[in-house]
Amino acid sequence: xxxxxxxxxxxxxxxxxxxxxxxxxxxxxxxxxxxxxxxxxxxxxxxxxxxxxxxxxxxxxxxxxxxxxxxxxxxxxxxxxxxxxxxxxxxxxxxxxxxxxxxxxxxxxxxxxxxxxxxxxxxxxxxxxxxxxxxxxxxxxxxxxxxxxxxxxxxxxxxxxxxxxxxxxxxxxxxxxxxxxxxxxxxxxxxxxxxxxxxxxxxxxxxxxxxxxxxxxxxxxxxxxxxxxxxxxxxxxxxxxxxxxxxxxxxxxxxxxxxxxxxxxxxxxxxxxxxxxxxxxxxxxxxxxxxxxxxxxxxxxxxxxxxxxxxxxxxxxxxxxxxxxxxxxxxxxxxxxxxxxxxxxxxxxxxxxxxxxxxxxxxxxxxxxxxxxxxxxxxxxxxxxxxxxxxxxxxxxxxxxxxxxxxxxxxxxxxxxxxxxxxxxxxxxxxxxxxxxxxxxxxxxxxxxxxxxxxxxxxxxxxxxxxxxxxxxxxxxxxxxxxxxxxxxxxxxxxxxxxxxxxxxxxxxxxxxxxxxxxxxxxxxxxx
Numbered sequence: 001x002x003x004x005x006x007x008x009x010x011x012x013x014x015x016x017x018x019x020x021x022x023x024x025x026x027x028x029x030x031x032x033x034x035x036x037x038x039x040x041x042x043x044x045x046x047x048x049x050x051x052x053x054x055x056x057x058x059x060x061x062x063x064x065x066x067x068x069x070x071x072x073x074x075x076x077x078x079x080x081x082x083x084x085x086x087x088x089x090x091x092x093x094x095x096x097x098x099x100x101x102x103x104x105x106x107x108x109x110x111x112x113x114x115x116x117x118x119x120x121x122x123x124x125x126x127x128x129x130x131x132x133x134x135x136x137x138x139x140x141x142x143x144x145x146x147x148x149x150x151x152x153x154x155x156x157x158x159x160x161x162x163x164x165x166x167x168x169x170x171x172x173x174x175x176x177x178x179x180x181x182x183x184x185x186x187x188x189x190x191x192x193x194x195x196x197x198x199x200x201x202x203x204x205x206x207x208x209x210x211x212x213x214x215x216x217x218x219x220x221x222x223x224x225x226x227x228x229x230x231x232x233x234x235x236x237x238x239x240x241x242x243x244x245x246x247x248x249x250x251x252x253x254x255x256x257x258x259x260x261x262x263x264x265x266x267x268x269x270x271x272x273x274x275x276x277x278x279x280x281x282x283x284x285x286x287x288x289x290x291x292x293x294x295x296x297x298x299x300x301x302x303x304x305x306x307x308x309x310x311x312x313x314x315x316x317x318x319x320x321x322x323x324x325x326x327x328x329x330x331x332x333x334x335x336x337x338x339x340x341x342x343x344x345x346x347x348x349x350x351x352x353x354x355x356x357x358x359x360x361x362x363x364x365x366x367x368x369x370x371x372x373x374x375x376x377x378x379x380x381x382x383x384x385x386x387x388x389x390x391x392x393x394x395x396x397x398x399x400x401x402x403x404x405x406x407x408x409x410x411x412x413x414x415x416x417x418x419x420x421x422x423x424x425x426x427x428x429x430x431x432x433x434x435x436x437x438x439x440x441x442x443x444x445x446x447x448x449x450x451x452x453x454x455x456x457x458x459x460x461x462x463x464x465x466x467x468x469x470x471x472x473x474x475x476x477x478x479x480x481x482x483x484x485x486x487x488x489x490x491x492x493x494x495x496x497x498x499x500x501x502x503x504x505x506x507x508x509x510x511x512x513x514x515x516x517x518x519x520x521x522x523x524x525x526x527x528x
Contacts, residue, residue, distance in 0.1 A: 159489055159490055160471070160526065160527060161199065161200070161525075161526045161527065161528035162200030163525040164186075164195065164524040164525065165522055166514075167188065167190075167523055168188060168189065168190065170518070171517075173500070174189070174515040175188075175214050175217045177502055177504065177513040178226050178245065179506060179511065180221050182197045183195070183197065183203055184504055184511045184524065185221075187228065188523075190208050191214060192205065193205045194245070195511075195524060197507065197511055198508070198526075199526075200524070200525075200526055203248070208230055209230060215229055215231040216228065216229040216261055216265075219307060220268070222269065222270060222271075223271055223286065225244055225251065225271075225273075226268065227241070227243070227268050227273050228240075229241070229256070229260075229261050231261075235260075236259050236260025237260045239253060240254045240255075240266075240273070241253045251286070251287065251288075252288065254289050257277045257280060258279060259278045260278070261277060262303045262304075264306065264397075265303050266306065267308040268308065269310050269311075269312070270309070270311070273286050279296065280294055281295040281313075282294045283313075283333060294333070300320055304349040305350050305399075307354050309354045311329065312327055312329070312336065313327070313329075314326070314328075314351050314357065314359070315327075316359060316361075318343070321343070321344050322343060323343035323349070324339060324340050325341055325359060337378060339375060339380075339381070343361065344368060345363045345364045345365035345368050346363070347362060347363045347369075348361070348400055349361045349362075350397040352397070356374065356415070357377070357379070358372060358373070358412055358417060360372050360387070360410075361373060362387065362400045370387045371385055371386050371387055372394070372410065372434075382437060383434065383435065385434045387400070391432045391434070392422050392423035392430055392432065393421060395408040395420035396410065397409055408428075408454060410455070413457070413463070413479060415436045416433045416435065416442060418431065418432070418433045418455060418463060419433075419434075420455060420465075425451070427451040428451060428452045429447055429450065429451060429452060430445065430447070431444065431447070431452060431455070431465055432445075442481075445465075445481045445483065450467040450473070451468045452465050452466065453468060453497060453500075453503075454512075456503040458476065459505055462484060463476070463477040464505055464510065465477060466497070466502075466510075471495065471496075472489055472497055472501075473489070474488075474503065474527065487510070487527060495521070495522050496521045498515070499516060500515040501514050501515070502515060508528065509526060509527050509528045510527045511525070512524070512525055
């Protein structure tokens, strides 16, 4: 009896284990998980199989313990009756002796199997729970560093597919550039010039009026419209123009009030154009130029920086020796919140990001605040990153850097603030990321023997770093600062970088705009 019972149980368990192991093997790949995950998956599969086997054993009919006939000689007894189960034997013995069977000691058919099944279930559930607790967390910040990081992709060879020669006078400084779809727009003092990103063909141009220069451009273009301003030599930047990117048409033109446009005081958010005109912050429709709202600054207050999205406008204003950050509804001008800044002297400022909120400030007081400041959605301070510190001298917008030649706009990726920094040389040689939750340093990437000049958000979410290897090298980083590829021009087929280049990702490649020509560097070129 025991032999058959043991054999059937072992057969069920072994068959279940084999099936479970095969299922796990087919469903997973060792290379996709690593040794620890592979071992856990194998263990989980085997335990699941044993659980199935025990359950099957516990729920199956007990044929080995059923009454057999007298015709079975192998199991027959001396009296010609087949083997009896424990309950029948106890009853028979009680009948012979006249004693009553002990109900507490009587074993019901199938109870041993049920108990074993329940114990198997409890043990396996406990083991599964332990595996669940010990399984590695998916959160990025808790994931252990890999001892053998994935090697970066092999450099993709590219060429300067097209170039636009330098124009104008030496040291002429362009006011900005926009990239939208397959069009790249370069701002020059003599107007706007748009090129097809694929081959550099001129799409359109918008010359500045006679004896006037383009003195300001909005940081970006939205809904197909960008903003520029014109001004005469030694005169205020006093004429605002909305430009349609698709064809270069000037949609409308408006004179600016007061002393004209404040430096860093022009932005477009959704369908709203926002301009700081002296002591007034004014919003207009980007389609018609019609005024939507205005905010008159308090007496003795000046606008220091402005930027906007479709739903929020940020204004940094200074009143005497103090400064504050104001958040407004872009559509209505309604005040959302105000935050007093840690400023006690005259300051310069720039808005780095509207959502999440990040600004850069630099006081005249040498012991004052010189930092990138992050705030939560309600204006509460969240992070302070010094412009000079253990991470090096951070690269910030031109109004903050005071013409050092290393101006640049930091990137905000989720809760990370990514900037270039100068550590070992007098040029940026490090990419560093800080947390916008508490300001702590998250990671850094050092471009060995290279100067890095511009950061850009790639279309696939990676970080593009424009570095100078003599021909415009693009280094691709992931969100953890790990190099994931390079786009390196073939020898002799690149183009020279000036001191203020800007990297603009486009479909199928990149465009580089040299905002200042030092030694005849091309004004614009495309990398493919």
